[in-house]
Amino acid sequence: MKYYDKLIFDLSKDGKQGYSLPSSKWSASVGELPSGLCRTVAPELPQVSELDVVRHYTNLSQMNFGVDTGFYPLGSCTMKYNPKINEEIAAHRAFASLHPLQPASSVQGVLKIYRELSRALSAITGMAEFTLDPFAGAHGELTGLMIIRQYHVSRGDLKRTRIIVPDSAHGTNPASAAVCGLEVVQVKSNASGLVDVEDLKPLLDDTVAGIMMTNPNTLGLFEKDIRNIASLVHECGGLLYYDGANMNPLMGVVRPGDMGFDVLHLNLHKTFSTPHGGGGPGAGPVGVAAHLVSHLPVPKVMEAEDGTFYIADGACRCPSAPEGAGVFGKECGCMPDCVCGCQSCGQISGFMGNFGVLLRAYTYILMLGRQNIRMVGPLSVLGANYIKESLKDSFRLPVPGVCKHEFVFDGLMDQSTEVTTLDIAKRLLDYGFHAPTIYFPLLFHQSIMIEPTETESKETLDGFIEIMKHIAAEAATDPETLKTAPHTTPVRRLDEITAARQPVLQYKDMCI
Numbered sequence: 001m002k003y004y005d006k007l008i009f010d011l012s013k014d015g016k017q018g019y020s021l022p023s024s025k026w027s028a029s030v031g032e033l034p035s036g037l038c039r040t041v042a043p044e045l046p047q048v049s050e051l052d053v054v055r056h057y058t059n060l061s062q063m064n065f066g067v068d069t070g071f072y073p074l075g076s077c078t079m080k081y082n083p084k085i086n087e088e089i090a091a092h093r094a095f096a097s098l099h100p101l102q103p104a105s106s107v108q109g110v111l112k113i114y115r116e117l118s119r120a121l122s123a124i125t126g127m128a129e130f131t132l133d134p135f136a137g138a139h140g141e142l143t144g145l146m147i148i149r150q151y152h153v154s155r156g157d158l159k160r161t162r163i164i165v166p167d168s169a170h171g172t173n174p175a176s177a178a179v180c181g182l183e184v185v186q187v188k189s190n191a192s193g194l195v196d197v198e199d200l201k202p203l204l205d206d207t208v209a210g211i212m213m214t215n216p217n218t219l220g221l222f223e224k225d226i227r228n229i230a231s232l233v234h235e236c237g238g239l240l241y242y243d244g245a246n247m248n249p250l251m252g253v254v255r256p257g258d259m260g261f262d263v264l265h266l267n268l269h270k271t272f273s274t275p276h277g278g279g280g281p282g283a284g285p286v287g288v289a290a291h292l293v294s295h296l297p298v299p300k301v302m303e304a305e306d307g308t309f310y311i312a313d314g315a316c317r318c319p320s321a322p323e324g325a326g327v328f329g330k331e332c333g334c335m336p337d338c339v340c341g342c343q344s345c346g347q348i349s350g351f352m353g354n355f356g357v358l359l360r361a362y363t364y365i366l367m368l369g370r371q372n373i374r375m376v377g378p379l380s381v382l383g384a385n386y387i388k389e390s391l392k393d394s395f396r397l398p399v400p401g402v403c404k405h406e407f408v409f410d411g412l413m414d415q416s417t418e419v420t421t422l423d424i425a426k427r428l429l430d431y432g433f434h435a436p437t438i439y440f441p442l443l444f445h446q447s448i449m450i451e452p453t454e455t456e457s458k459e460t461l462d463g464f465i466e467i468m469k470h471i472a473a474e475a476a477t478d479p480e481t482l483k484t485a486p487h488t489t490p491v492r493r494l495d496e497i498t499a500a501r502q503p504v505l506q507y508k509d510m511c512i
């Protein structure tokens with residue numbers, strides 16, 4: 001253990017000071033505060049020097065792993081590099097000091113960014129219109145499903161309460177459907193890892209609200225039958241939801257709108273390069289096809305005929321509507337395709353989403369431009385296939401063939417050792433790589449899901465391949481070292497269940 005590791009907490013010493021304030025002529029006015037609001041006891045703040053504080057936080061930051069410190073091939077999470085220009089723009093005074101209650105007339109430029117980002121996302125995905133309100137991918141799923149429900153309800157089609165979800169789906173899909181009050185029906189994958197169309201057909205009837213799919217699916221495989229699936233679901237009156245959390249492989253190549261999807265969400269904090277992990281912040285914009293635009297959430301940013309922007313709050317603004325009528329779809333007698341907000345599925349966030357995240361995504365799109373965005377998909381696919389082909393003699397590849405941006409191994413090729421996927425993941429940390437996603441998808445017992453993303457160099461991919469081969473060799477010669485890994489990290493192998501269920505959040509109870 002290094003000297004500073006021991007000293008990282010409990011640095012306070014009476015009388016140490018890390019700041020100095022100029023004398024202020026206002027200090028006397030403290031007496032004007034109501035006495036009930038004044039402290040009687042001084043706050044228990046640590047007394048430390050500025051240098052102590054700098055070392056404390058810098059050392060803490062070094063105990064964690066981030067995409068800025070090393071390769072992070074976490075499948076389904078798209079840990080791509082987040083360009084620093086995004087941070088610079090998001091921190092700019094013009095944006096950082098905005099207040100969410102400012103009148104629309106004072107933030108016309110910001111509202112224009114909302115519209116332009118929406119338009120760019122529509123162009124990338126082939127959808128008619130977007131809401132930028134949801135705070136995460138799962139929040140976007142909930143919003144999209146609320147839109148689907150609102151669509152059926154607005155047509156008086158009240159029986160449609162079942163939603164079909166493939167067995168390979170991301171866990172948030174069935175969870176969001178349940179939160180939306182829909183009954184989840186599972187459709188199986190076939191031997192090639194794709195949705196089994198023959199298993200799907202008997203599930204389709206007039207109680208089906210829709211199907212949730214991701215394409216490429218969680219095995220990194222493109223659902224070749226998607227057009228056929230889309231027409232089967234549409235024929236039975238259902239809608240198609242696209243989980244676009246990982247748009248990486250498709251960007252500039254294929255558009256979900258052209259595959260027949262009606263609703264989708266994107267994870268700006270994956271595909272569009274906002275830092276993520278540890279629970280936030282994120283943004284999960286939802287795009288819809290033309291026939292669903294009227295059901296998008298409110299408030300929404302609209303462009304008036306004179307080119308100014310305003311915020312539609314859900315009240316009906318149709319000339320024929322009675323005064324004050326029609327908030328959130330209450331009877332106002334207006335047309336079913338009215339876009340002013342009264343047919344909306346409701347409000348799903350306090351203001352209009354995570355503006356800082358939206359701004360980073362907008363910067364990312366502008367920095368790449370139309371031409372370079374087209375290269376994101378092919379490069380992310382090339383990287384994944386390069387790793388897969390280089391390692392397939394050392395690790396079991398359950399579904400061979402060309403993958404998209406990610407793929408799944410099912411443990412080591414050599415099954416004669418006790419070494420598990422967990423041991424391999426922990427050992428990678430010793431070599432300075434973040435572990436891939438493990439034990440997901442649930443289709444295999446020893447899943448290792450690898451997604452390199454398009455931002456990594458060939459040298460980094462070669463380094464990862466070399467270490468993975470080395471670990472496969474270690475499994476045969478020195479399994480004990482793998483079973484007790486990691487050895488070089490600030491904390492060793494954790495009890496992951498207790499860490500998640502009974503987290504210790506105060507350092508004084510913590511035993512480092």
Ligand SMILES: *Cc1c(COP(=O)(O)O)cnc(C)c1O
Nearest residue numbers: 076136137138170172243245282
């Ligand atoms: C990450 C992810 C989600 C959920 O996104 P959150 O922002 O974590 O809620 C949903 N689906 C897929 C395929 C994902 O990879």
